[in-house]
Structures are given as C-alpha cells and as structure tokens.
Amino acid sequence: MKLAFTKMHGCGNNYIYFNCFDQTVPDPESLSIKLSEPHFGIGGDGIILISPSDKADAQMRIFNADGSEGKMCGNGIRCVGKYLYDNDMTDGRTTITIDTLSGVKTLELTVKDGKMQSARVDMGAAILAPREIPVDMDGENVISAPIVVDEKVYHMTCVSMGNPHCVIFQKEDVDDLDLTRIGPKFEHHPLFPERVNTEFVNVLPDGSLKMRVWERGSGETWACGTGSCATGVAACLNGFANKNEDIVVHLRGGDLTIRYTDETVFMTGAATTVFKGEIEI
Numbered sequence: 001m002k003l004a005f006t007k008m009h010g011c012g013n014n015y016i017y018f019n020c021f022d023q024t025v026p027d028p029e030s031l032s033i034k035l036s037e038p039h040f041g042i043g044g045d046g047i048i049l050i051s052p053s054d055k056a057d058a059q060m061r062i063f064n065a066d067g068s069e070g071k072m073c074g075n076g077i078r079c080v081g082k083y084l085y086d087n088d089m090t091d092g093r094t095t096i097t098i099d100t101l102s103g104v105k106t107l108e109l110t111v112k113d114g115k116m117q118s119a120r121v122d123m124g125a126a127i128l129a130p131r132e133i134p135v136d137m138d139g140e141n142v143i144s145a146p147i148v149v150d151e152k153v154y155h156m157t158c159v160s161m162g163n164p165h166c167v168i169f170q171k172e173d174v175d176d177l178d179l180t181r182i183g184p185k186f187e188h189h190p191l192f193p194e195r196v197n198t199e200f201v202n203v204l205p206d207g208s209l210k211m212r213v214w215e216r217g218s219g220e221t222w223a224c225g226t227g228s229c230a231t232g233v234a235a236c237l238n239g240f241a242n243k244n245e246d247i248v249v250h251l252r253g254g255d256l257t258i259r260y261t262d263e264t265v266f267m268t269g270a271a272t273t274v275f276k277g278e279i280e281i
C-alpha cells in the first residue's frame with residue numbers, strides 16, 4: 001500500500017503529514033513510531049493526519065513519536081493551515097478553522113505569492129485548574145509550586161492548552177540543561193497522571209523568553225506551540241510578562257509570539273514545507 005506524505009515543520013518541530021481527504025492511514029499509532037525513527041524511517045517528532053470535518057475546514061489528529069495521540073499541537077496546526085491553503089483546499093480563504101481533540105481553532109493566515117507564510121492561531125483559553133490539567137494537586141491553580149526531581153527543588157507553573165504543561169522558570173542558562181536526563185523524570189513524574197510536557201525558561205533582559213522543551217511522547221523538540229502558549233501564560237502569572245502584550249518566545253528552531261488575553265491565548269508563527277514523498281507500507 002502506498003501513502004503520500006508531506007514533511008513540514010513549525011520552528012523546527014517537524015512532523016510527517018498525511019492528507020486523509022484522499023487516502024486512509026491504517027494504525028497511525030504504529031506508523032508514527034515507525035516513521036518518526038530517523039534511521040529506519042523518515043525522522044520526525046510524530047505524524048499528523050489531515051481529514052475532512054463536518055464542523056471545520058479540516059480535522060487534525062497528532063500522534064507523538066511514541067505513538068501516543070496528543071490532543072493539540074500548536075506548530076502542527078499552523079502547518080495544517082499551510083497545507084490546506086497551499087493545496088487550494090480553503091477556497092482562497094485566509095481565515096480557516098481546524099477541528100482538534102481540544103476543540104475547533106481559528107487561524108488567520110498570512111500569505112505571499114500564493115503561499116501561506118505564517119498564521120495567528122486563536123488557541124483557546126488557558127486552563128489553570130489542577131485537576132483539569134491534570135496535575136495531582138489541590139487549589140485553584142499551580143503557580144511557582146515546588147516539585148522535587150533528582151533531589152533538586154524546581155518551581156513549576158502548570159497550564160493546559162488542551163494538553164498538559166509544566167513550566168519551570170530558572171536563572172541558569174537553559175542551554176546548559178541535560179534534558180535527556182531530567183526530561184523523562186518530569187514527563188513520568190507521579191504528579192502527572194497523563195504524563196506532561198515540560199518547558200524550561202529563562203527570562204531575558206529585554207523581557208523576551210528563551211525556552212527549551214521536553215515533550216510528552218517525543219522527547220526534546222526544537223519548538224512546542226502549546227508549550228510556548230503555556231510559557232507565555234505562566235510568565236504573566238509569575239509577573240515576568242503582561243497580559244494583552246506580545247510575548248516573544250525564543251526556541252531552538254525559531255521564535256513564536258504569544259498574547260494572553262482574558263478570553264484566550266493567541267500564537268503567531270511561521271510554517272514550512274520541507275519535501276513531499278511516498279512510502280510503501
């Protein structure tokens with residue numbers, strides 16, 4: 001069986017995309033494990049399926065490199081918007097909707113020479129109630145709460161953008177972190193019944209944020225859209241940034257701009273098509 005795919009990335013967070021308007025992808029969990037592996041597969045942070053929807057222009061499903069299904073993907077949804085626009089699947093419209101396991105999201109596309117360059121995504125409201133994130137703690141929110149990992153105390157702020165995030169602000173340069181060692185210890189920490197995506201953040205002198213991320217199900221990625229949203233929200237909750245102002249998040253693979261309002265969280269960033277191909281499964 002042949003399947004056509006498109007390799008795309010948002011700030012280096014790269015997935016293998018399948019247009020399921022004209023093909024069916026069997027067993028996406030196993031396929032994501034197989035294709036994400038760089039030596040015997042294609043290499044990537046997972047796979048994303050783009051399918052018809054009766055309540056939006058398309059439906060997006062994302063599978064991490066370990067085969068687990070994510071409920072939302074910020075970098076992925078910008079790439080889905082690009083795929084739809086560049087392949088004439090939006091009737092020329094630059095305001096489109098994409099359905100996800102975390103609800104329908106609206107994208108405003110910026111286009112040039114007939115191609116989508118970037119998008120501003122209304123990512124929906126940040127969720128702060130611990131049990132809805134979920135994190136096994138009581139109270140209304142988790143802001144700068146202590147968590148012990150490897151006998152070291154970190155202070156975490158927990159936010160859901162439809163998927164769970166643990167945001168750690170620190171003074172030590174995040175580039176010096178041994179993420180391979182401590183990332184899994186946060187991901188599998190008993191406080192997080194559904195595991196967690198963990199962001200490690202420096203507040204820079206100009207007020208922008210520098211972030212590295214260990215993603216649930218994929219390990220270190222070069223960017224995380226939902227994680228950048230969670231980081232922008234956490235920065236406001238901790239007094240490092242302000243609501244209703246643009247917050248620039250510097251990631252290994254590029255920059256995202258976040259704006260946290262009373263109603264929602266906006267994320268703005270680019271999307272890139274790398275190559276198209278075909279696989280035999």
Ligand SMILES: N[C@H](CCC[C@H](N)C(=O)O)C(=O)O
Pocket residue numbers: 013062064069070071072073074075076163164197215216217218221223224225226227
């Ligand atoms: N690993 C995440 C899904 C991918 C999110 C990330 N790549 C983004 O851009 O938001 C999870 O299991 O919740």
